[in-house]
Amino acid sequence: MPIREGADQRRSVGAGARREEEDEDERRTGVWRLTADQGRLDLDRGVSDHLEAFIAMKDRRKRASLLLISRCALALLFFSGFTLSTLRLLFSESYHPSLISSWRTSPAEAIYSDSPASRGLSVGETVLFPDQVLILLKYPPSSRLLTKDEIECVYYSPNTSRPHLRSSPLSIGGQYLDHQIVRCGIPPRGTIVSVALKAQGDLPPGPTHEWKSLAYEAMIDRDNTTIVFVKGLNLRPGRASNHSRFQCVYGSDFTNRKSRLKSEVVSIAQEIVRCRTPSSLLGSPHSRGSIKVSVNVIGKGILSSIARPEFLASPDPPVFIQHRVCICTMLRNQARFLREWVMYHARIGVERWFIYDNNSDDEIEDVIESLANQGFEITRHLWPWIKTQEAGFAHCGLRARDLCEWVAFIDVDEFLHLRTGVHLGSIISNQTSRPDVAELRISCHNFGPSGLKESPREGVMVGYTCRLRPPERHKSIVQPEKLNPTLINMVHHFDLRDGLNYVNIDRNLMVINHYKFQVWDEFKEKFYRRVATYVSDWQKEENVGSRDRAPGLGTRAIEPADWASRFCEINDTGLRDWVVKTFSDPNTGLLPWQQERVL
Known part of the structure; x- marks a missing residue:
């Protein structure tokens, strides 16, 4: 039994060993199969990569061959266009080829390529x-x-292309339409003027115009005529001229006959031309700016x-007149005089002020802003055109027409005394009360220095109390809706529509x-400059005896020894007394325009 058990045990151990060997062989076989499969996969990938590389190489060779053929063809074509003399130039020592830019940039353009103009700033016009x-x-x-x-x-x-002289501007103005006004000194003879931004560079000069012959402003009226x-x-003042000798011309380039439009002149007087606006322009509002x-x-x-x-169109829908x-x-x-002038006239019934600024370089903008912040209806309109007061008043009358029933045309040193x-x-x-009355004409009394040597701190109404005896000239209050279409005016009064009249106000x-x-x-x-078109400047030896001048003063700004006592014939304190009584602060005694200066 023991022997048999030992034999059985040996057979069992041998069978287990054989099974382990078979398992190991099977494991090894499985590993080999896996490795072989992976190897076949790797082989397939390698063959594929090599095949793709081979195909790509053939494509590159093919493309290279085609490129070589193309280059050869181009070379043959290139050389076939040369003559013998050209070949001599190519191979001679004296030939030095130079590169020419296809942009053909001028020196000035090269300088300005990185200028403010490339960012939208430019010189629009120069006058x-x-x-x-x-x-x-x-x-x-x-x-x-x-x-x-x-x-x-x-x-x-x-x-x-480079400036030879630089200087500071005389002044910088505010916004005029879509431009800013810059004033420079007169250029030396034979030079062109422009502007430069100190931090960014020079701007190319713009179109330059002589003031003595220039169309400088225009508006399309609500009847579609262009003013x-x-x-x-050089037309005669105060009367209409023969309009058949003139035409209006529209366009962006008047030298190009094909691109400009002509239209009939309806009326022409002084410096104001009214003409029919071409229908094509009226139908293209977006093109009017150019x-x-x-x-x-x-x-x-x-x-x-x-x-x-x-475009100066009537409000749509129409609005009621806002101001009397x-x-x-x-x-x-x-x-410095504007606060007193506005505050006084507001007290007696004026509701709106249109200020046409003719090249001021004082604090006018700040004063107007201050008055507006206090509730006064006041606006500033830049009017840079010298000696054009008649045109400026006509322009203002048209702008005020839809806002104001009556408009007074007076200066800042003129005060309506009720x-x-x-x-x-x-x-x-x-x-x-009569329906035909469309203008009131008010006589003017001229006041003198009244013995003063310095400007009165209380203002002109309180400070100056002595005047000449007879009145001189007049100014007007007019209904802008009833102005004559020619817009004729002499600063002091306007021409009215047919059938309308004026009234002289009792003094x-x-x-x-x-x-x-x-x-x-x-x-x-x-003495710097007179604003009216038909009034001579003080310095000119013209119309020296005119009532528009100071009697006996002459043409030079030299103070006469007796200036403080001149122009004094009647002591007139009427307006002064009313102003002191009405406006003085009960605690300080100051007038409101004085308080503004103190603050």
Whole structure:
């Protein structure tokens, strides 16, 4: 039994060993099969990669062959176009080829390629005045206005791209349409003026125009006629001229006959031309900004122009007149008098003020903003055109027409004096009871220095109390809706539509206190330039005896020894007494325009 058990045990151990060997063989066989399968997979991938590489190589060789053939063909074609003389040039020592840019950039363009012009700033127009240069700097709507410290005037000689002279601008104005006004000194003879941004570079000069012959402003009226304001026609003042000798011309380039439009002139008087607007322009409002309008003097030619018509349509739907009485004025450097003038006239019944700023360089913008913040309906309109007061008043009358029933056209040194204390609106109602009355004419009293050597701190109404005895000239309050279509005016009054009349106001009811001859330091400012078109400047030896001049003064800004006592014939304290009683602060005794200065 033991022997048999041992044999069985040996057989069992041997069978187990054989099973382990078989299992190991099977395991090894399985591993081999897995390895073989993986190897076949790797082999397949390798063959595929090599095959793709081979195909790619063949493609590259094929493309290289084609490229070589193409280059050879081009070379043959290239050399076939050369003559023997050309080959000599190619292989001679004297031939030095140079590269020519296909852009053909000029030196000036190269300089300006990184200038502010590449970012939207450009010189739109340049106007040469007798004593300065007006540059209209065009800028994108999103850009802020520049300051005087950021800009300078630059002057170029002909055919040069770099300026040979730089200077600070005389002044920097505000926004005029989509431009900013820059004023530079007169350029030296034979030079061109432009502007430069100190931090960014020079701007190319823009189109330059002589002021003596220029269409400078335009608007499309609500009857679809175009009103053009023109300098240089030299028409007689105060009357309409023969309009058949003129045409209106529209276009972006007046030298191109094919692209310009002509239209009939309806009326022409002084410096104002009214013409029919082409229907194609009326139907394309988006193109109006690029279109200029000018006047063709038949037989003489087309005047230069910077005038782009501004559409002046009536409100749609129509609105009721907002203000009973308004004022239009044109001024230069009168900011120090503006508070007194506005506050006083607001008290007697004026509701709206249109300020036409004729090249001021004082704090006028700040004063107007301050008054507006106090609730006064006052706006500033830049009017840079010198000696164009008649045109400016006509322009203002059109703008005020839909807002104001009556408009007074007076200066900042002129004050409506209501002698009976009646409200201005009541006087107008009483004097215009007849339906044909469309204008009131008010006599002016001229006041002198009244013995003063310095400007009165209380203001002109309280400070100046002595005047000349007889009245001189008049100013008017007019209904802008009833102006004659020619817009003829002599500053003091307007022509009215046919069938309408004016009324002369009784001097016991209302006059204008004109503080014309103030202390010398104030009065001599008038020697700079007169604003009216048909009034001679003080310095010119023209119409020396005219009532528009100071009697006995002459043409030089030299103070006479007796200036403080001149122009004094009657002591007139009527307006002064009313102002002190009405406006003085009970605690301080100050007038409201004085308090503004103290603050």
